[in-house]
Amino acid sequence: xxxxxxxxIELRGVTKVYGSGDSVVHALDGVDLRIEAxxxxxxxGASGSGKSxxxxxxxxxxxxxxxxxxxxxxxxxxxxxxxxxxxxRAYLGFVxxxxxxLARTSAxxxxxxxxxxxxxxxxxxxERALAALRLVGLEDRAKHTPAELSGGQQQxxxxxxxxxxxxxxxxxxxxxxxLDSSRTEEIMRLLVELNKTRGxxxxxxxxxxxxxxxxxxxxTFRDGRIVSDHPQSEAST
Numbered sequence: 001x002x003x004x005x006x007x008x009i010e011l012r013g014v015t016k017v018y019g020s021g022d023s024v025v026h027a028l029d030g031v032d033l034r035i036e037a038x039x040x041x042x043x044x045g046a047s048g049s050g051k052s053x054x055x056x057x058x059x060x061x062x063x064x065x066x067x068x069x070x071x072x073x074x075x076x077x078x079x080x081x082x083x084x085x086x087x088x089r090a091y092l093g094f095v096x097x098x099x100x101x102l103a104r105t106s107a108x109x110x111x112x113x114x115x116x117x118x119x120x121x122x123x124x125x126x127e128r129a130l131a132a133l134r135l136v137g138l139e140d141r142a143k144h145t146p147a148e149l150s151g152g153q154q155q156x157x158x159x160x161x162x163x164x165x166x167x168x169x170x171x172x173x174x175x176x177x178x179l180d181s182s183r184t185e186e187i188m189r190l191l192v193e194l195n196k197t198r199g200x201x202x203x204x205x206x207x208x209x210x211x212x213x214x215x216x217x218x219x220t221f222r223d224g225r226i227v228s229d230h231p232q233s234e235a236s237t
Contacts, residue, residue: 003073007073008169008201009035009058014067016053028064029224040195040202042212045221052173054221055205059171060088072140072168093162093170097177099154101146107133108142111161118165136190152183159190171195172204175209188214
């Protein structure tokens with residue numbers, strides 16, 4: 001039996017309902033999902049399948065209407081808004097399809113930003129941000145602005161920014177959606193390396209089957225429910 005020490009995420013009968021009456025939408029309909037620490041999981045499904053809603057619940061960006069969400073054994077559904085925000089800042093990192101970098105700010109300053117909000121001293125911010133850029137292979141681009149970087153490099157900066165606070169969980173929402181095939185491969189290889197060498201738990205939403213080939217497990221949603229959940233070796237056969 002799994003223990004809270006090895007289970008990063010557990011959803012128990014999670015439901016998310018929007019609207020009411022004739023316009024009610026069950027974005028999630030009784031979802032049960034367990035993700036172990038150190039897994040690299042892709043969440044897939046058509047538009048409106050519930051995959052993004054599931055990501056938002058896991059990321060503490062949205063609350064379930066019913067059910068229970070446990071994060072490393074902590075009942076997130078029992079936390080108030082401030083407690084969820086603290087959990088999100090302390091333990092979660094986010095990477096999005098849009099890089100969301102500040103345009104007139106250097107790569108180093110973009111990566112430092114989460115530490116600035118935490119009031120980390122300037123010297124420590126710089127040291128940790130440089131270490132994060134080194135981790136993604138961009139230390140030599142620290143002074144470059146986003147306009148001076150390729151799309152793949154910009155996404156690497158975004159990943160470094162997500163990692164600088166040393167999260168337990170990295171949530172990636174269509175992280176290669178704005179990249180060409182060669183840059184997509186670059187980013188996916190980086191995520192695989194982070195997962196394997198650092199043991200980082202990664203949950204990624206994607207609609208691209210070729211991107212999902214890099215992960216260890218694929219969970220597919222349809223109409224707010226999980227319709228398949230397989231290790232990648234099974235999912236790709």
